[in-house]
Amino acid sequence: MRQSHDAPEILSSERVYDRWLGLRVDRLRYPSGYETTHDVVEHRGGVTVLPIDADGSVLFVSQYRHAIGRDLLELPAGTIDEGEEPEACAQRELQEETGYRAGSIERLGGFYSAPGYCTEYLPVFLCTDLTESKLEGDEDAIDVVRVPFEDALDMVARGEIEDAKTLAAFLLCLRRRDPH
DSSP states (O other): OOOOOOOOEEEEEEEEEESSSEEEEEEEEOTTSOEEEEEEEEOOOEEEEEEBOTTSEEEEEEEEETTTTEEEEEOOEEEOOTTOOHHHHHHHHHHHHHSEEEEEEEEEEEEESOTTTBOOEEEEEEEEEEEEOOOOOSOSSEEEEEEEHHHHHHHHHTTOOOOHHHHHHHHHHHHHHOOO
16 A cells, blocks of 8 residues: 655756756755755656567667666667657657567556656557568667567566666566466
8 A cells, every 4th residue: 555745845946957858956845844955857758669579579679878888688769759649659769779660559558767866757568560661760779689578588587688668668568468
């Protein structure tokens, strides 16, 4: 059972950065009287795509992630454009990153990526009935890696998948496969 807490009073809020994501600094007072500052990354949201081809393989992408200084194996994902619906974003990102279009898109759920400091919410879409259809995007160096679904689950279990959105998507997919 969830306990609900009283929200702190916002004493001040200052936007210190505003581009494709924003950064604001909020001064808060909690009901106890404790005051503190919170940095909040504002993000308009994105999507995570779990593409599964006709052979039952997951289409991962491998790409360099500068923040961690190495390549990471993850599911296709991306930021929702202004005015874009999440399902349309999922289709676009799938085409840009993998070169495939989904004939079937099913929303599995969603999650906040890092609610301790970020507003980003990511719905997860299962994409099947894939056909080749490449869209050009801003993806410079992305490799598509096909992995049979059960092998991908083994990779998750062995800790070889380290990307949070990918792990969350697999959890949502597994819940769909076995609702008990």
